[in-house]
Amino acid sequence: MIMPLIKGLQITISHMFKKPVTLQYPTERPDVKPGFRGLHALNVSHDKAKCVACYLCPTVCPAKCITVEAGEDQNHDKYAAKYEIDMLRCIFCGYCVEACPVDAIRMTEQFELANYSRADFTYTKDRLLEKK
Amino acid sequence: MDTLILGLPVAYYIAMVAKVLVAFVFVLLTVAYATYAERKIIGHMQVRLGPMRTGWHGLLQPIADGVKLFFKEEIVPSQASKFAFLIAPLVALIPAFISFAVIPFGDTVTIGGYTVPLQIAAYYDQAGKQVFDVNVGVLYILAMASLGVYGIVLAGWASNSKYSLLGGLRSAAQMISYELAAGLAIISVFMLSESLSLHKIVADQAGGAWYAFKQPLAFVIFFICSLAEINRTPFDLPEAETELVSGFCTEYSSMKYAMFFMAEYANMITVCAVTTTLFLGGWHGPAFLPGWFWFIAKVYFLIFLCMWIRATYPRYRYDQLMRLGWKVFLPLTLVNVMATGLWVMFISK
Numbered sequence: 001m002i003m004p005l006i007k008g009l010q011i012t013i014s015h016m017f018k019k020p021v022t023l024q025y026p027t028e029r030p031d032v033k034p035g036f037r038g039l040h041a042l043n044v045s046h047d048k049a050k051c052v053a054c055y056l057c058p059t060v061c062p063a064k065c066i067t068v069e070a071g072e073d074q075n076h077d078k079y080a081a082k083y084e085i086d087m088l089r090c091i092f093c094g095y096c097v098e099a100c101p102v103d104a105i106r107m108t109e110q111f112e113l114a115n116y117s118r119a120d121f122t123y124t125k126d127r128l129l130e131k132k
Numbered sequence: 133m134d135t136l137i138l139g140l141p142v143a144y145y146i147a148m149v150a151k152v153l154v155a156f157v158f159v160l161l162t163v164a165y166a167t168y169a170e171r172k173i174i175g176h177m178q179v180r181l182g183p184m185r186t187g188w189h190g191l192l193q194p195i196a197d198g199v200k201l202f203f204k205e206e207i208v209p210s211q212a213s214k215f216a217f218l219i220a221p222l223v224a225l226i227p228a229f230i231s232f233a234v235i236p237f238g239d240t241v242t243i244g245g246y247t248v249p250l251q252i253a254a255y256y257d258q259a260g261k262q263v264f265d266v267n268v269g270v271l272y273i274l275a276m277a278s279l280g281v282y283g284i285v286l287a288g289w290a291s292n293s294k295y296s297l298l299g300g301l302r303s304a305a306q307m308i309s310y311e312l313a314a315g316l317a318i319i320s321v322f323m324l325s326e327s328l329s330l331h332k333i334v335a336d337q338a339g340g341a342w343y344a345f346k347q348p349l350a351f352v353i354f355f356i357c358s359l360a361e362i363n364r365t366p367f368d369l370p371e372a373e374t375e376l377v378s379g380f381c382t383e384y385s386s387m388k389y390a391m392f393f394m395a396e397y398a399n400m401i402t403v404c405a406v407t408t409t410l411f412l413g414g415w416h417g418p419a420f421l422p423g424w425f426w427f428i429a430k431v432y433f434l435i436f437l438c439m440w441i442r443a444t445y446p447r448y449r450y451d452q453l454m455r456l457g458w459k460v461f462l463p464l465t466l467v468n469v470m471a472t473g474l475w476v477m478f479i480s481k
Contacts, residue, residue: 005445012177012444022181 032109037092039110040085042128043103049129050104053080057096057105065089066096083125087113144255147248155232155252163397164194170439177443204386209292212383216290221384221391224283227276228398234269235405236331238415238424250415250424251331269330270318273406274311277361280399281307284363284370284380287392291383299379302450303370307361309457314357316465317350320472321410334414344411349468351411353461355434358403360457362396364438366445367453404434 023030032038042049053070065088071081096105115121135142168183168190175182183190208217238250240263249256254265266272281304288300321343325333337343344351360367371379381392408414408430417426448456 008444009440012440015179016173016176018179020176020181021179024181024184 032111036109036111037094037107039087039108039113040090040096040123040128041106041108042083042125043106044129049080049083049125050102051080051083052102052104053078053083054101056099056101060095060099062093062095063089063091065091080125083128085123085128087121087123088118140255141246143244143246147243147246148252151248151250151252155237156229159229159232159398159401162401163394164198166397166401166435167197167393168194169435170442173436173439174443177440198390201387201390204389206388207383207385209383211292213290213292216286217383218388220283220287220290221388221395222283223286224280224395225391225398227279227283228395228402231273231276231402232405234266234272234330235402235409236265236334236414237405237427238422249331254331263331265329265331268328270322270328270333270406270410273330273402274315274318277399277402278307278311280362280395283392283395287384288370288380291380293383295376295378295382296380299370299376299382302376303363303380306363306367306369306453306457309454310357310360310367310461313457313461313465314354314361316462316469317347317354317357318410320347320350320465320468323469323472323476330409330414334409334416337413338416340413340416342411342413342416344413347411347468347472349464351407353465353468354411355403355407355437357457357461358407359438359441360453362399362403364396364400365442366448368447369450369453400435400438401431404431404438407434 042051044050051068053068055068055070058064058066058068065086067082067084067086068080069082070078073079092107094107097107113121137145171193172182172190183193186192186196208214233252236249236251236254240247240249240256242248247256247258249263249265251263251265253269254263256263284303285300288296288298288303291297321333322328324343324346325336327333327336333343359365363370369379370376371381376382381389384392405427408427412430412434414430415423415427417423417429
C-alpha cells in the first residue's frame with residue numbers, strides 16, 4: 001500500500017528535472033513540419049495564376065468552401081475570374097491540392113488565421129495570390 | 133534601557149514589536165511566494181513551465197495576482213446572509229496567522245547586551261538566563277487550527293448556495309475527524325517531552341534527537357492529518373473543483389476570495405512550522421548557520437513536500453477519507469500512544 005505511493009512521488013520528482021515541453025508561443029515559434037496543411041495559396045507561373053478554372057477543387061471539397069467562376073482572357077484561355085475560399089468552412093483536408101490537375105493550389109505553413117470580422121475570413125483570389 | 137513599563141524593560145517592547153513585524157511580513161511574503169512556488173513546482177512536475185511572463189520567470193506573478201484581485205468587483209449574492217458572508221473570510225484568515233505567535237523560529241539572539249528569544253509570545257529572563265513562553269503553546273495552536281474551520285463553515289452557510297454549503301459541511305466533518313488523530317499523534321510527543329511549551333519541546337530535540345526519529349509513526353500521521361485539516365490535496369474535498377465548483381468559496385470574489393486563498397497558504401505554512409517544531413527539531417541544525425535559517429529551511433522543505441504531494445496524488449473520495457481518518461489513523465495513533473506510554477513507564481525510567 002505504501003510502495004505505490006512512494007513510487008508516485010518518485011515519478012513526479014523525476015519529471016521535475018525534465019526539460020519542459022512548453023512552447024513560449026508568440027516569442028517561440030513552433031517547428032512546422034513539411035506536409036503541414038495551413039492556409040492555401042494559389043501558385044503563379046508567368047506572372048499569372050496557374051488555375052485553369054476546371055472546377056475539380058470545388059467538386060472534391062467536402063466542406064464546400066471553394067467558389068470558382070471561370071472567365072476568358074485575351075488569349076481565349078480559361079482562367080479563374082473569381083476564386084474564393086471561405087476559411088470559416090474550410091477543414092484543411094488538402095483534397096483541393098490533391099485534386100488539382102495543374103498544381104495551381106498548395107497549402108502553406110501559415111496557421112495563424114484569426115481575424116476581426118466574418119468578411120475577413122473569405123480569402124479572395126488576390127489574397128491567396130499574395131502568399132507567393 | 134533601565135526604564136520599566138509595567139515591570140518590563142523598554143527593550144522588551146521594542147523587541148516584541150520588531151518580532152511581530154518581521155514574523156508577520158515574512159509569513160505574508162511566504163504566503164505570496166508559496167502560490168508562485170506551487171505553480172512553478174507543479175508546473176515543472178507536469179513538464180510545463182508555470183508562470184513565465186510577469187517579470188523574470190514570472191517572479192512578479194503574486195503581485196500581479198494581488199493587484200488583479202484588489203480591482204475585481206465585490207459581489208455579494210442577494211440571498212446571502214450578509215454579515216456572516218462578509219465576516220467569514222476574516223474568521224478564516226486571522227487564526228491562520230496568529231498561530232505564529234507561539235512558534236519558536238530560533239533560540240535566542242543577543243542584540244546590544246539584551247537577549248531576545250526568537251518566539252513572539254516569549255520572555256527571556258535576563259538574570260535567570262531562561263526562556264519563558266506560553267506553557268500550553270501546542271494547545272493554543274490546536275485551538276487556532278480548529279477556529280479556522282468556522283470561517284469555512286460560515287462561508288459555506290452564508291453563501292446560500294448548495295455547492296458552498298456542501299463544501300462547508302465536508303470541511304467541518306473532515307476537520308473534526310482528522311483533528312482527533314492529529315491530537316493523539318501530538319500526545320505521544322508530549323509523553324516524551326513532558327511539556328506543552330513549544331520552546332521546551334524544541335530544546336529537548338537538541339543534537340539530532342528529533343521526535344521524528346523517536347516517533348516516526350506519529351510524525352507521518354500528524355503530517356497527513358495536517359494536510360487533511362488545511363484542506364490540501366489529496367484531502368481537498370471542501371473545494372473539490374470537479375464536483376463542487378469551488379466549494380465553500382464559490383460565491384466569493386475579489387479580496388474576500390483572496391483572503392480564503394491566503395488563509396489556505398498561511399495554514400499550510402503554519403502546519404509545516406508546527407511539524408518542524410514538534411518533530412523536526414525546530415531551529416536545531418549544524419552550528420555553522422544560525423538557528424532561524426535551519427527552521428526556515430525545514431519549513432520550506434515541508435512546504436515543498438506539500439506541493440510535491442499535490443502534484444502526485446488524486447483526491448480521496450469522501451467515504452475513503454472518513455474511513456482513513458476513523459478506521460486507520462485513529463486506531464494507529466491510539467496504539468502509538470499506548471506503546472509510548474508503556475515505554476515511558478517501564479523502559480525509559
